[in-house]
Amino acid sequence: MKLSFATFLLSVAAQVPVAQGEDAFAEPLHAIHEDEEIHFAEQGCVDLAGSGWSKLPKLDDQPQETNTGIVFDWFGTSYLDDSTAAISAYNAAPSTDESKSYIFINDNGNLSFGGGLGFNRPTGFAIDGGTLESQWNMIAPFWSDVDISGGKVDGNVYFKTVLDENGQGSKFVVTWKEVAKFGGDAAEPKVNSFQVVLSDFRSADPKICFCYCQMEWATTSEDSFLVKDNDFEPATVGINPANGITDINNGSVGLNKFLLGTFSTDTKDFGGYGSLNNGVKYLHGKGFCFDPEIVFQEKPTPTVVTSGACGDPHFKTWKNEHFEYHGQCDLVLTKDDKFADGLGLDVHIRTKLVRFWSYIKNAVIRIGDDVLEIEGSAMEGIDKEVHYWINYEYQGELTEFAGFPVTISSEGTKSNKNYITIDLNSKYPGQKIVLSTFKEFVKVDFKGATAAAFGNTVGMLGDYKTGKTVARDGATVLDNYSELGHEWQVLPSDGKYFREASEPQFPKKCIDPEDPQGERRRRLAESTISMEQAESACAGLKDALDRKDCVYDILATQDMDMAGAF
Structure with missing residues (x-):
């Protein structure tokens, strides 16, 4: 008899210190689930x-x-x-x-x-x-x-x-x-x-x-x-x-x-x-x-x-809870008006719907008066540039951001992985914000996050202090992640930091996939890549959660190279 297990998704309020990266990754939201x-x-x-x-x-x-x-x-x-x-x-x-x-x-x-x-x-x-x-x-x-x-x-x-x-x-x-x-x-x-x-x-x-x-x-x-x-x-x-x-x-x-x-x-x-x-x-x-x-x-x-900490990671909250959201719109990933002695922090992401899954296409971050946007590229093997805009200038000089040192680096693979690292060490020792791309997929990491830096943040990543995924009122807990996505759609009051608008913009609501379950089942039934092939491509990953996510992404995108995103 075959015995199987799939992680259930819960909002949990962990009370132990978290000193690892919290991320919202551009992988295709694990459409198999x-x-x-x-x-x-x-x-x-x-x-x-x-x-x-x-x-x-x-x-x-x-x-x-x-x-x-x-x-x-x-x-x-x-x-x-x-x-x-x-x-x-x-x-x-x-x-x-x-x-x-x-x-x-x-x-x-x-x-x-x-x-x-x-x-x-x-x-x-x-x-x-x-x-x-x-x-x-x-x-x-x-x-x-x-x-x-x-x-x-x-x-x-x-x-x-x-x-x-x-x-x-x-x-x-x-x-x-x-x-x-x-x-x-x-x-x-x-x-x-x-x-x-x-x-x-x-x-x-x-x-x-x-x-x-x-x-x-x-x-x-x-x-x-x-x-x-x-x-x-x-x-x-x-x-x-x-x-x-x-x-x-x-x-x-x-x-x-x-x-x-x-x-x-x-x-x-x-x-x-x-x-x-x-x-x-x-x-x-x-x-x-x-x-x-x-x-x-x-x-x-x-x-x-x-399992890998209660779920399939598209978003990973400050308290290490993983969940997915399949809609298309601009989202408030996290925000804190008091960040860095009042400079303020806004991180917005732009998701794009592809059939029955979606991914993060762009991410933009504001600290103080500086705004940085990053975007991937689908031109595999041809375009290895780091596509970014600093204060709306394409590939402008970028050595510091809001007074924090910045480094740009690449990992030479068939499909380049590019990184922009904002080093917060001068204010928050050991902490970094990393924006990265793999093909057209964008990732946002908060490395070594502590309450000193992110204790007042709210948004899709949840309330830092409680770990709960809460609504804008700061009290209502949203365990339905579709509702959470709609709740944290970027509003005019959140500021408009992307260099150009993309549909939908509020008051239009986030676009949800039509019949995602039926479409996923049909697409996966038509898959040309077997489960065994996907598992083999991901076998080198040490973390069991990463291996599972890697397999899902390969099967959803029908792209064996997705193993390189991990």
Whole structure:
């Protein structure tokens, strides 16, 4: 059975320092990924954007019972096929309808089937008895003392049933988004974002998927990344199929368990599958999908696929969240009126739609009174010039920009890679803004970004301080990235810095691709480059995310040279 995983896209507010480049790259927005949630679900995890999500009430340690809308028969036929009384005991709602599976969503990072589990202290999965909660069928993507009742972090638990093309339940999804630990009232509370996906038992490829985006805490210990204090046990990750139970109050406990991992009691290590001397961040960006049949094996082994920090990068926020936007228009990448003691910073990008994908065609940056624009070239092998305009003069003298030193360089490949680097070191040590081109594609990098330089920025890259992709009002969080793109379309009040206008200009709205999913599927079906060829071209890249993105770009553009963009 083929097991697969695809990263779900979440807005996460990381609270750990970020000292890497944040970029908006001109690659073709990874057209293979569909925007439809059902397609994401078929590959593993589910995008939180879109409609149909319900939200758990903001009460601490209070489970909620719901109908999943799918047939979930992975803990033995007795669960669905037993008598009405037994079903009542398991489901808390009498039913003999085998097409309905009732489940309890517990805010403390787990699902239970024997009843609601408000118990906030993870005990681990008992093998031969133990506590009552260990006797229930449980699925625990991250069982720990989660607190969604309020405080300094407004985390939530969302759930929905994803329908197939026939309108029938296909997946049941629960997402813990930006949830804090109980007692996590530090100045900058840590947050976790993770998800569990249950497939309909009758589907062609049923599986259970655990998906992890930003992972910053393991227990209620206030000590950064430590996993145990004097009062609480470390988080538990796995599945407890108490498959011998017929009565939750007087039943036997099944001997099988699927313990994906837990955190050690005296160190910060995660003793999970494939880990070694890693804390909670080992889970960051990973997904675990497994055939439900292996849950009943003596020593089950999941299929593990490492994602690249929660998604396909077209834009990468200040907090390392990746997302894509397929529209065509001028966008505010980032802005800060107070940058560099009031000089101010504006970075705008111009995206161009090509069939079902788009790319960044131009980028312009303003600091103080200086304006610099860069553009790529599609004249492969002929045009190796660096196409830029400094204060609207084509290829004018460019040794400094707003008082910061500038260097221009090239990387000699078949399709030249050109760079313009603005060195901010005199004001912000170790930090740079890099504009680069590969063929007609433009890239913007912020190297070594810190709060001192970019702490007040807003725009497509998100709010630096919170990591959230917010609207212009500074409060509304936009997890639908199409809405985010329209929200940050360049307005007259943002200033007009490109040397010439290009359609659409406000008040005309950004141009979205027509039927991008159907067009992508048709185009990819007609592909003349195989997946194997694309993977071979990208094999030399060290980073797994870069390799994945490279493969997508080659297949979308039908251009093997796209591997050179990484």
